[in-house]
Amino acid sequence: MDIKRRHVLLGSAxxxxxxALTSAQNVQAKxxxxxxxxxxxxxxxxLPPGLPGKDYTPVITPGGIALPxxxxxxxxxxxxxxxxxxxxxxxxVQAECWGYNGRVHGPTIEAVExxxxxxxVTNRLPEATTVHWHGLFVPNGMDGVGGLTQRAIRxxxxxxxxxxxxxxxxxxxxxxxxxxxxxxxxxxxxxxxxPRHQHNKIDRDFVIMLSEWKLEPGTSRPDPNxxxxxxxxxxxxxxxxxxxxxxxxxxxxxxxxxxxxxAMDHHPIHLxxxxxxxxxxxxxxxxxxxxxxxxxxxxxxxxxxxxxxxxDAPGDWAMHCHMTHHVMNQMGHGLPNMIGMxxxxxxxxxxSILPDYMTMGHTGMGGMEDMNMVMPxxxxxMVGGHGPFDYITMGxxxxxxxxxxxxxxxxxxxxxNYKTGKPATFASQEDMLRxxxxx
Ligand SMILES: [Cu+2]
Numbered sequence: 001m002d003i004k005r006r007h008v009l010l011g012s013a014x015x016x017x018x019x020a021l022t023s024a025q026n027v028q029a030k031x032x033x034x035x036x037x038x039x040x041x042x043x044x045x046x047l048p049p050g051l052p053g054k055d056y057t058p059v060i061t062p063g064g065i066a067l068p069x070x071x072x073x074x075x076x077x078x079x080x081x082x083x084x085x086x087x088x089x090x091x092x093v094q095a096e097c098w099g100y101n102g103r104v105h106g107p108t109i110e111a112v113e114x115x116x117x118x119x120x121v122t123n124r125l126p127e128a129t130t131v132h133w134h135g136l137f138v139p140n141g142m143d144g145v146g147g148l149t150q151r152a153i154r155x156x157x158x159x160x161x162x163x164x165x166x167x168x169x170x171x172x173x174x175x176x177x178x179x180x181x182x183x184x185x186x187x188x189x190x191x192x193x194x195p196r197h198q199h200n201k202i203d204r205d206f207v208i209m210l211s212e213w214k215l216e217p218g219t220s221r222p223d224p225n226x227x228x229x230x231x232x233x234x235x236x237x238x239x240x241x242x243x244x245x246x247x248x249x250x251x252x253x254x255x256x257x258x259x260x261x262x263a264m265d266h267h268p269i270h271l272x273x274x275x276x277x278x279x280x281x282x283x284x285x286x287x288x289x290x291x292x293x294x295x296x297x298x299x300x301x302x303x304x305x306x307x308x309x310x311x312d313a314p315g316d317w318a319m320h321c322h323m324t325h326h327v328m329n330q331m332g333h334g335l336p337n338m339i340g341m342x343x344x345x346x347x348x349x350x351x352s353i354l355p356d357y358m359t360m361g362h363t364g365m366g367g368m369e370d371m372n373m374v375m376p377x378x379x380x381x382m383v384g385g386h387g388p389f390d391y392i393t394m395g396x397x398x399x400x401x402x403x404x405x406x407x408x409x410x411x412x413x414x415x416x417n418y419k420t421g422k423p424a425t426f427a428s429q430e431d432m433l434r435x436x437x438x439x
Contacts, residue, residue, distance in 0.1 A: 044114070044164055044166050046074070046075075046114065046115065046116035046164045047112075047113075047114030047115060047196065048074060048115075049071050049074065049075070049076045049112070049115050049116075050111070050112025050113075050114075050115060050194065050196070052110075055112050055194070055196070055198075056110075056112055056194035056195075056198060057198070057201070057202065057205065058110060058205075059108065059110060059192050059205045059206070059207045059257070060204065060205060060206050060207065061107075061108045061190065061206075061207045061208075061236060062206060062207075062208065062235070062236055062243070062244040062245075062246060062399070063235075063236040063237070063238050063242075063243070063244050064103065064105070064107060064108060064207075064236050064237075065103065065107050065108070066107055066108050066109075066110045067080065067101065067106070067107035067108065067109045067110070067189075068107075072118075074116065075116045075117065075118050075162075076111060076115050076116070076117045076118070077117075077118045077119075077120070078109060078117065078118070078119045078120070079119075079120045079122070080100045080101060080106065080119060080120065080121045080122070080131065081100060081101050081102075081121075081122045081124055082098070082099075082100055082121065082122070082123050082124060082125050082129050082131075082153075082175070082187065083098070083099070083100070083101075083102070083124035083125060084096055084097070084098055084099075084124075084125065085097050085098065085099040085102055085103060085104050085186070087099065087104040087186065087237060088242065089213075089215070089232055089234060089237065089238060089239050089242055089380075090238060090239050090240070090241055090242025090243075090329070090380055090395075091241070091242060091380070092378075092379070092380045093215065093232070093239075093329075093330070093378055093379055093380045094220075094378060095213075095215050095219075095220055095221055095222055095378070096220055096221050097185050097186040097221075097222055097237075098125060098182060098185035098186050098187050099186045099187060100187070100189060104186040104237045105186055105187075105188050105189045105190075105209050105211070105236065105237050106173070106187070106188065106189030107189060108189060108190045108191070108192060108207055109173065109189065109190070109191045109192070110192045110194070111165055111191075111192070111193050111194070112165070112168075112193065112194045112195075112196060113165050113166070113167065113168040113193055113194065113195055113196045114164070114165060114166075114196050115164070115165050116162070116163070116164045116165075117162065117163065117164075117165060118160060118161070118162040119131070119160070119161045119162070120158055120159070120160055121153060121158065121159050121160075121161065122157075122158040123153045123154065123155050123156065123157055123158070123159075124155070124156075125155060125182075126155060127155065127178060128146065128152035128153060128154050128155070128177055128178075129146075129152060129153055129175050129177050129178075129182060129187070130144045130145065130146040130150060130152050130153060130159075130175065130176050130177045131144045131161065131173055131174070131175065131176070132144035132145060132173065132174055132175070132176035133161070133171065133173050133191060134171055134172040134173060134174060134191070134261075134282070134302070135169075135171040135172065135191075135282035135283075135304065136165075136167070136171050136191065136193075137166045137167055138161075138163050139163055142161050142162070142163050144161065144176050145176045146176055146177030146178075147177075152177045165193050167193060167284075168193045168194060168195040168196070169192075169193060169280055169282060169284065169285070169304075169306070170190070170191075170192060170207070170257040170259065170280065170282060170304040170305075170306050171190070171191040171192070171193065171259075171282050171304065172188060172189065172190055172191055172209070172259045172261060172282070172304060173188065173189050173190075173191050174187060174188035174189075174261055175187040175188070180224055180225070180263070181224045181225075182224075183211075183224075183261060183263065184213070184214075184222060184223075184224025184225075184263055185221075185222055185224055186211070186213075186222070186237060188209065188211065188261045189209065190207045190209050190257070190259050192207060192257070201253065202253050202254070202255045202308070203248070203249070203252035203253050203254065204246070204247075204248045204252050204253075204254045204255070204311070204410075205254075205255045205257070206246050206254070206255065206256050206257065207236075207257045207259075208235050208236055208256065208257065208258050208259070209235070209236055209237070209258075209259045209260075209261065210233075210234070210235060210258060210259065210260040210261070210262060210267045210269075210299060210321070210397065211233075211234050211237065211260075211261055211262050212230035212232065212233050212234070212262040212263060212264070212265055212326075213230060213231070213232040213233075213234065214226040214229060214230050214231055214232070215231065215232050215330065215378075216231075217330050217376040217377070217378060217379035218376045218377045218378055218379065219378065220378060224263075227263075227264060228264060230262075230263070230264070230265070231328075231329065231330045232329065232330065232396070233262075233267075233321065233325075233326040233327070233328075233396035233397040234396070234397065235397055235399055239329055239380075239395055239396045239397070239398075240320075240327070240329075240384065240385065240392075240394060240395050240396060240397075240398035240399060241384065241385025241386075241392075241395070243398065243399040243400075244399070244412070245399060245400045245401070245402045245412050246319070246399060246400070246401045246402065247402045247404070247407070247410045247411070247412060247413060248311040248401065248402070248403050248404075248410075249311070249403070249404060249405075249406075249407045249410075250311060250312060250313075250314050250403055250404065250405050251310065251311065251312060252310070252311045252403075253308065253309075253310055253311075254308065254309055254310070254311050255279075255306060255307070255308045256271075256276070256306070256307050256308075257304060257305075257306045258297065258299045258304060258305045258306075258307075259282075259299070259303070259304040260299040260300060260301050260302065260303055260304075261301070261302070262301055263301075264301070265301065265323070265326070266298055266299065266300045266301055267298070267299050267321040267323065267326060267397060268296045268297070268298045268299075268321060268322045268323065269296065269297050269298075269299060269319065269320070269321055269322070269397075270295060270296040270319070270320060270321075270322045271295060271296075271309075271317065271318075271319045271401065272317040272318045272319065272401075273313050273315060273317040273401075274295070274309050274311075274313065274317065275293040275294060275295050275309065276293070276294060276295070276297070276307040276308060276309035277291040277292065277293060277294070277307060277308055277309070278291060278292075278294060278297055278305055278306070278307050279291060279306050279307065279308050280304075280305075280306040281303060281304060281305055281306075282303060282304040294307075296322055311401070311403045313403060314403045314404055314405050314416070315403060315416050315421065316388075316400050316401075316402055316415060316416040317400065317401040317402075317403065318394075318398065318400060318401075319398070319399050319400065319401050320394060320396075320397055320398040320399070321396070321397035321398075326396050326397045327394040327395055327396045327397060327398050328394075328395050328396055329379075329380050329395035329396055330379045330380065380395070387415070388415035388416075389423065402416065404416075
């Protein structure tokens with residue numbers, strides 16, 4: 001075979017390969033054509049960078065920030081720094097976690113479909129790391145899986161990821177090297193891609209990452225090695241009473257974008273006072289005909305879920321994971337069951353040996369805040385914080401949607417002032433007599 005012939009053969013093989021790729025891309029493009037999320041060809045031409053206020057309305061990350069960027073020659077450029085971070089989960093409980101750019105979790109990356117982006121990642125951790133762009137259509141070499149698609153970024157090194165965004169929606173990023181340790185230490189964040197043309201105007205667009213941690217009271221670093229006994233359940237790495245409220249004005253259209261990168265748990269997030277519709281997952285938009293009303297959205301590990309509703313009912317509405325152990329803080333798990341136990345006389349007897357002894361939990365856990373317990377260092381009560389009427393006996397994955405008739409700003413407006421819909425209160429004798437309620 002002469003050299004010319006070989007060239008022809010190589011050329012046609014390349015051509016055939018090229019044709020096959022094109023047809024596979026067509027299939028993918030077709031399969032994504034029915035919704036606003038477009039997959040398909042890797043060879044898309046980049047569009048100019050989108051600008052906040054002009055091309056999109058920025059999302060809100062309660063307790064967090066957006067990752068800053070700059071535009072260099074038409075490319076949106078970000079710089080992430082993986083590093084140890086001193087983080088506060090709630091007043092009184094802190095730990096040295098691992099995060100990005102001085103934050104746990106990392107800042108929210110916000111971009112626009114069609115943009116070309118370049119993300120530098122500098123590693124200031126004591127071990128190698130990578131960043132995986134979860135749910136994103138990337139060229140394979142940008143996928144960030146340590147060992148598989150790249151050499152892991154060693155301490156002190158800076159790597160560069162670059163591609164053109166070919167979809168829109170709610171996505172995530174996280175370490176994909178020594179995942180159990182690095183994700184257990186906090187190395188994750190949300191990645192939002194706005195559509196190039198905004199058809200659906202949202203007034204309040206909240207981003208909430210769900211995750212879970214083990215922080216033994218009295219210690220100063222999360223333990224990523226546990227498999228089931230997590231004791232800090234967080235929204236954007238905060239547990240109640242440290243979670244900032246979500247504030248909306250009556251009539252605002254609200255979107256909640258949840259992501260879940262917990263180690264081992266799915267989270268059914270329940271909103272009081274409303275129903276919502278699930279409008280998208282990280283796989284794409286859900287057609288309107290397939291959306292149905294719900295009051296709880298299950299956010300499985302490794303997934304995102306977008307829900308939308310109109311905030312038409314004013315008040316302070318609880319929003320929380322409905323797994324009861326996920327609305328407890330440290331030390332709420334694995335206690336001996338004392339409910340119904342007769343503690344009379346026991347305290348005095350044991351106090352003769354242990355002066356600080358107090359039997360707890362025999363009437364339930366709701367009164368614990370009154371006990372003036374001496375708390376171990378770096379820990380918080382297993383439930384709650386002070387509310388306007390009483391102690392709120394929830395912790396962990398709990399926050400409050402505050403909807404107000406009037407608002408001058410979206411700063412936390414404080415507790416709801418009941419003009420209508422008065423709170424439940426003592427039943428009067430007259431009421432009970434009238435309704436035949438005997439006590
Ligand atoms: Cu949960």
